[in-house]
Amino acid sequence: MLFVCMGNICRSPTGEGVFQHYVEYNGYADHFHIDSAGTIAYHTGEPADARMRESAKKRGYQLKSLARKVTQQDLESFDLIVAMDTDNLIELESLAGGAQQHLRLLGSFIEGYSDNYDAPSVPDPYYGGTAGFEQVLDMIESACPTLLSHCLELLNNK
Numbered sequence: 001m002l003f004v005c006m007g008n009i010c011r012s013p014t015g016e017g018v019f020q021h022y023v024e025y026n027g028y029a030d031h032f033h034i035d036s037a038g039t040i041a042y043h044t045g046e047p048a049d050a051r052m053r054e055s056a057k058k059r060g061y062q063l064k065s066l067a068r069k070v071t072q073q074d075l076e077s078f079d080l081i082v083a084m085d086t087d088n089l090i091e092l093e094s095l096a097g098g099a100q101q102h103l104r105l106l107g108s109f110i111e112g113y114s115d116n117y118d119a120p121s122v123p124d125p126y127y128g129g130t131a132g133f134e135q136v137l138d139m140i141e142s143a144c145p146t147l148l149s150h151c152l153e154l155l156n157n158k
Contacts, residue, residue, distance in 0.1 A: 008038030
């Protein structure tokens, strides 16, 4: 599973860290490869934004990844790629040559939503205050149960 945002320093590394924690807590750590990437390479090699790391740490999560840009190989090798917002989903679909079943918005895993068409985007907190980072965590946490169920279905259908 690959989480994707624009720069890979706020939302997608948080998706990676929170979901990794959730998977480990539920006993599935050995079943999934969880990673994150960005649609731009501007922050390549940098850790997650310090404000995002601090907000995540307060909830017991560690964000350890370093930013990287999504690759064509990622599109082919990951069974599920989760974009944090519509703009990045559109970018991924463009790289993939069109909409693909394995390209999903994180919001489509939040209760009350079921597909990319009505799902909310995770807002980019980079230029805002602490509340934005907390909202990112809230949205990712709320998606984790359905996301894990979906991943387990994918695993069982292999």
